Amino acid sequence: MPNRYTPHPMIEYDSITVRMHRQTLFEGATLTIGEGEKVVVRGASGSGKSSLLKCAVGAIPLAAGSVRVAGMLLSAATVAGIRARIAFIGQEPVLGAERVGDALLLPFTFKAHRHNRPGDERVRELLAQLHLPPDILEQSCARISGGEKQRIAIIRALLLNKTIFLADEVTSALDPASRSAVMEKLFSPGITLLSVSHDPEWINGCDRIVEIEDKQLKDGPADPSIAEREPATLTRKEDA
Amino acid sequence: MTIDLSLPAMLSMYGLMVVPLLILFYLQLGVVRDTLLALVRMTVQLLLVGLYLKYIFIFNNPLVSMLWLAVMMVVANMSVLHKAGLKRRLFFWRSMAGVAGSTLFASAWFILVSIRPEPLYDARYLVPITGMILGNCLRSNVLSLERFYSGIRKNENEFMTYLMLGASMREAVRPYLRDAIKAAINPSIATMATMGIVSLPGMMTGQILGGAMPMAAIKYQIGIMICIFTAMVVGSLVNLLLSLAVAFDDHQRLRPEVFRDLP
Numbered sequence: 001m002p003n004r005y006t007p008h009p010m011i012e013y014d015s016i017t018v019r020m021h022r023q024t025l026f027e028g029a030t031l032t033i034g035e036g037e038k039v040v041v042r043g044a045s046g047s048g049k050s051s052l053l054k055c056a057v058g059a060i061p062l063a064a065g066s067v068r069v070a071g072m073l074l075s076a077a078t079v080a081g082i083r084a085r086i087a088f089i090g091q092e093p094v095l096g097a098e099r100v101g102d103a104l105l106l107p108f109t110f111k112a113h114r115h116n117r118p119g120d121e122r123v124r125e126l127l128a129q130l131h132l133p134p135d136i137l138e139q140s141c142a143r144i145s146g147g148e149k150q151r152i153a154i155i156r157a158l159l160l161n162k163t164i165f166l167a168d169e170v171t172s173a174l175d176p177a178s179r180s181a182v183m184e185k186l187f188s189p190g191i192t193l194l195s196v197s198h199d200p201e202w203i204n205g206c207d208r209i210v211e212i213e214d215k216q217l218k219d220g221p222a223d224p225s226i227a228e229r230e231p232a233t234l235t236r237k238e239d240a
Numbered sequence: 241m242t243i244d245l246s247l248p249a250m251l252s253m254y255g256l257m258v259v260p261l262l263i264l265f266y267l268q269l270g271v272v273r274d275t276l277l278a279l280v281r282m283t284v285q286l287l288l289v290g291l292y293l294k295y296i297f298i299f300n301n302p303l304v305s306m307l308w309l310a311v312m313m314v315v316a317n318m319s320v321l322h323k324a325g326l327k328r329r330l331f332f333w334r335s336m337a338g339v340a341g342s343t344l345f346a347s348a349w350f351i352l353v354s355i356r357p358e359p360l361y362d363a364r365y366l367v368p369i370t371g372m373i374l375g376n377c378l379r380s381n382v383l384s385l386e387r388f389y390s391g392i393r394k395n396e397n398e399f400m401t402y403l404m405l406g407a408s409m410r411e412a413v414r415p416y417l418r419d420a421i422k423a424a425i426n427p428s429i430a431t432m433a434t435m436g437i438v439s440l441p442g443m444m445t446g447q448i449l450g451g452a453m454p455m456a457a458i459k460y461q462i463g464i465m466i467c468i469f470t471a472m473v474v475g476s477l478v479n480l481l482l483s484l485a486v487a488f489d490d491h492q493r494l495r496p497e498v499f500r501d502l503p
Contacts, residue, residue: 106405112408
């Protein structure tokens with residue numbers, strides 16, 4: 001499908017059909033997200049918002065259609081490379097270690113990143129930018145809040161220099177100051193963002209709203225300030 | 241030689257079963273029927289084994305002994321997969337390689353390197369020792385497979401997170417593999433640590449009842465425990481590693497059809 005938004009498509013869902021637990025979530029749905037674009041997906045509960053994000057990293061199989069990320073067609077041969085480009089931040093991110101400091105450095109224990117271990121300075125700088133105290137590194141992952149976990153997961157992705165973020169309700173557990181800090185990071189020009197959110201401020205910050213309707217992905221209102229209104233009655237700004 | 245149990249003596253043993261059965265009936269646990277069935281099965285199976293072993297020892301033919309061991313391994317392997325909740329048709333040959341390979345490795349070490357009977361394939365050593373190792377491996381393989389696959393199934397997001405953070409397949413499964421092996425061998429470590437204090441091991445007791453000197457029986461017990469432990473660790477690891485290729489698809493997703501409770 002020709003891209004209407006930017007000349008460099010970063011995530012492309014091409015006529016995807018997704019079935020889970022004998023239920024069809026998407027039937028030939030298509031969506032293209034350009035490099036640096038910030039997109040939020042909306043839809044009723046259970047409509048497949050999170051599943052759409054998971055499809056991009058090959059966590060959920062496609063019954064039909066294809067997904068491309070950064071020009072790579074998602075396949076057995078490319079899935080590792082695609083996962084390396086993408087950060088997936090869920091509502092309850094998995095930190096995968098006992099201590100926060102170890103969780104942040106977990107990827108650098110894997111062979112793929114062993115030689116790129118970040119310096120303490122970089123870690124502390126990112127902690128400060130996301131309003132987290134340096135002593136959180138010593139804390140147990142089990143004892144920090146959901147919002148702190150989300151920010152640690154974001155920092156970890158930034159340490160890996162990921163530029164494509166799939167964010168599932170990442171501001172749901174954040175106070176306003178932390179939310180602004182997270183948005184400042186994820187809405188920076190170098191990052192392509194596909195997100196699920198009910199947060200009006202987040203939605204307003206996005207370039208595009210995509211609605212899940214009748215198992216299809218449809219462009220919602222282009223002007224984020226009218227995001228909370230009924231999308232079906234609106235036309236895109238570019239189309240008007 | 242051990243005093244043989246006469247028919248009245250055996251009947252008195254069955255008579256003792258009335259005590260637990262009455263208690264189970266009184267507690268209304270609903271297991272009286274299962275217990276009776278298990279008792280009958282045990283009796284029939286052991287009678288058959290007694291009969292087989294009698295002839296296997298008379299023949300003392302390596303092929304006959306190996307055939308008998310092969311049957312035991314196939315049954316053990318089917319039982320491992322069934323109890324671990326995994327589909328037999330997907331895992332059978334891989335699991336068979338793990339179970340049989342580790343059991344044969346440990347029993348060969350014990351018999352060929354340590355005991356060195358004459359002839360080396362003497363059924364009196366080959367069959368009971370391999371059988372004991374196999375029986376214990378069965379338990380550890382069930383525990384490791386069950387723990388490994390249920391661990392990944394319950395923590396799919398965690399597993400995917402490892403992959404997203406750059407872990408290779410081997411690196412991503414490692415935490416679950418560690419948990420599974422630990423679960424499989426922990427009971428044996430505890431058993432070894434308390435052996436002789438809180439329990440007298442079966443092989444040693446059997447040998448003493450059979451007329452062996454206690455020190456000779458103890459040496460065999462130590463040998464068999466080391467073999468069992470080795471076979472458990474090797475078998476669990478090999479079994480898990482071999483199973484990976486069929487349990488995951490080419491996108492490193494755990495295939496739902498590996499579980500018996502899913503279509």
